[in-house]
Amino acid sequence: MLSELKKPLARSFPLSPQRYQRPKTKMLNPDPYPDRETLLRILDHMYDELYVINSQGTCIYVNKACERHYGISPLEIIGQKVWESTQKGYWFPPIGPIVLRNKKTATYEQRTNTGKLMLVTATPVLNEKGKVEMVVENLREISRLDQVKNDLAHTRKLLARYKKEVKQLRSKHFSGQGQIVAKSKAMENTLELANRVAQVDSTVLITGKTGTGKGLLARHLHESSPRQKSPFITVNCAAIPEQLFESELFGYQSGAFTGASTKGKAGLFSLAGKGTLFLDEIAEIPSQLQAKLLHVLQEKRFISIGSNSYEQIDCRILVGTNQNLRALVDQGLFREDLFYRLNTIEIEIPTLAQRPEDIIPLLQHFLNKYNLKFAKDHFFTAEALDILSHHTWPGNVRELEHLVERVVVTSPQQAIGPESLPAVVFPTENLNPDWAPNQAQNLDQALEKVEKLLVQKAQQAHGSSYKVAKALGISQSRAYRLMQKHSSD
Numbered sequence: 469m470l471s472e473l474k475k476p477l478a479r480s481f482p483l484s485p486q487r488y489q490r491p492k493t494k495m496l497n498p499d500p501y502p503d504r505e506t507l508l509r510i511l512d513h514m515y516d517e518l519y520v521i522n523s524q525g526t527c528i529y530v531n532k533a534c535e536r537h538y539g540i541s542p543l544e545i546i547g548q549k550v551w552e553s554t555q556k557g558y559w560f561p562p563i564g565p566i567v568l569r570n571k572k573t574a575t576y577e578q579r580t581n582t583g584k585l586m587l588v589t590a591t592p593v594l595n596e597k598g599k600v601e602m603v604v605e606n607l608r609e610i611s612r613l614d615q616v617k618n619d620l621a622h623t624r625k626l627l628a629r630y631k632k633e634v635k636q637l638r639s640k641h642f643s644g645q646g647q648i649v650a651k652s653k654a655m656e657n658t659l660e661l662a663n664r665v666a667q668v669d670s671t672v673l674i675t676g677k678t679g680t681g682k683g684l685l686a687r688h689l690h691e692s693s694p695r696q697k698s699p700f701i702t703v704n705c706a707a708i709p710e711q712l713f714e715s716e717l718f719g720y721q722s723g724a725f726t727g728a729s730t731k732g733k734a735g736l737f738s739l740a741g742k743g744t745l746f747l748d749e750i751a752e753i754p755s756q757l758q759a760k761l762l763h764v765l766q767e768k769r770f771i772s773i774g775s776n777s778y779e780q781i782d783c784r785i786l787v788g789t790n791q792n793l794r795a796l797v798d799q800g801l802f803r804e805d806l807f808y809r810l811n812t813i814e815i816e817i818p819t820l821a822q823r824p825e826d827i828i829p830l831l832q833h834f835l836n837k838y839n840l841k842f843a844k845d846h847f848f849t850a851e852a853l854d855i856l857s858h859h860t861w862p863g864n865v866r867e868l869e870h871l872v873e874r875v876v877v878t879s880p881q882q883a884i885g886p887e888s889l890p891a892v893v894f895p896t897e898n899l900n901p902d903w904a905p906n907q908a909q910n911l912d913q914a915l916e917k918v919e920k921l922l923v924q925k926a927q928q929a930h931g932s933s934y935k936v937a938k939a940l941g942i943s944q945s946r947a948y949r950l951m952q953k954h955s956s957d
């Protein structure tokens with residue numbers, strides 16, 4: 469009897485196409501609805517469960533999702549009273565009877581025999597007389613929702629982690645730290661030597677013309693050394709006034725001299741701790757301090773100003789210079805004994821002109837860096853690359869980096885062509901006629917152009933107004949004014 473009930477009920481109600489109210493308009497296709505078989509297939513492919521009972525509480529339809537929820541086929545449930553299914557332990561509590569009684573849509577949670585937690589929304593279907601004809605239930609697995617929530621939370625965590633990593637990578641990228649472009653054989657050899665030397669504690673003298681990357685190499689030595697977790701401190705010896713040199717390097721005790729801070733001050737040797745101290749522009753160190761530095765390096769200890777006890781030096785010392793220290797020794801401008809103390813290992817960084825194979829990789833490296841930094845999408849045209857790879861780069865990598873930053877910021881087009889490049893990179897014979905002094909100009913105009921050329925060249929090569937002033941033999945304030953004047957044209 470039950471099996472007799474099952475089939476016709478399962479397939480005849482409420483899915484019979486006859487029960488749908490079709491539009492009565494004349495159409496080419498008189499039956500726009502899918503046929504019965506298609507409708508059944510659609511319902512069986514719903515992810516949520518659809519469970520329908522009639523006014524007597526007997527199941528008249530359930531789709532295939534019930535197999536997932538109770539481990540039984542629809543034919544075993546269809547024809548069964550709700551309480552029967554509940555008694556068999558398929559689910560608890562039964563929701564249909566509540567809705568049959570209250571005639572109102574209701575939402576409850578329900579547990580199934582397979583341990584799933586379901587969210588059930590049951591809706592009464594009323595006939596013309598207001599009586600409940602059937603209750604249609606939609607069942608969604610909440611345990612799955614929980615899993616989706618967990619997955620989402622996990623994805624969010626991953627996203628947060630990736631964002632942090634991207635931020636770290638960006639800041640590393642923007643500061644240029646750790647990224648040494650070395651495609652040429654000469655630079656590869658330099659790096660190879662640096663990597664070997666990084667492992668020992670010897671003092672290293674890093675030489676090379678301005679802007680070749682001495683500071684970058686010093687940081688690389690520190691970061692590749694066993695001291696990488698301790699501080700890396702750079703001191704520009706040229707920038708410290710002579711009278712402050714000692715207190716900066718060795719520190720002072722409270723009240724050591726008039727004007728000294730009452731708290732005293734730790735010197736850079738102490739601050740470097742077990743890390744690395746990079747004394748850049750070592751040739752600029754005042755002569756009486758050269759003797760003191762030699763003594764400290766030999767003794768491996770120092771006394772801060774106003775103290776009467778020694779402090780040990782734990783840090784590794786690296787020194788850098790763009791001058792020929794040996795020549796300075798010969799001229800009596802640098803102590804010979806200090807030179808030999810510092811020159812245990814020398815690493816000389818070649819100029820960019822000595823390693824032209826690095827020019828295009830460096831251009832690409834800085835283009836990526838500044839495109840990322842300024843959210844641009846520029847690229848160099850083949851013509852521009854050709855001009856740039858033939859430039860002599862007197863200011864070395866620094867000049868190249870400044871040029872790329874400038875053109876990325878100022879170029880109106882995505883493609884950076886020769887018209888976007890500054891005059892200094894053009895070979896003299898190809899000088900832009902608009903730029904070069906010519907017969908038709910008066911003296912002031914011609915001088916103005918020469919001034920512009922010299923200032924721009926010095927700026928590309930040296931960067932700061934201090935160094936431009938030194939190179940052009942003018943005051944720093946004049947250098948600054950001229951740099952401002954010619955920066956916009």
Ligand SMILES: Nc1ncnc2c1ncn2[C@@H]1O[C@H](COP(=O)(O)OP(=O)(O)OP(=O)(O)O)[C@@H](O)[C@H]1O
Binds near residue numbers: 648679
């Ligand atoms: N091989 C390289 N790869 C990537 N960036 C480089 C390279 N060499 C130099 N740079 C970058 O060029 C700029 C100048 O380098 P750095 O300050 O280390 O030069 P320097 O030789 O110490 O200059 P100076 O003698 O004027 O102090 C820095 O921004 C540095 O990161």
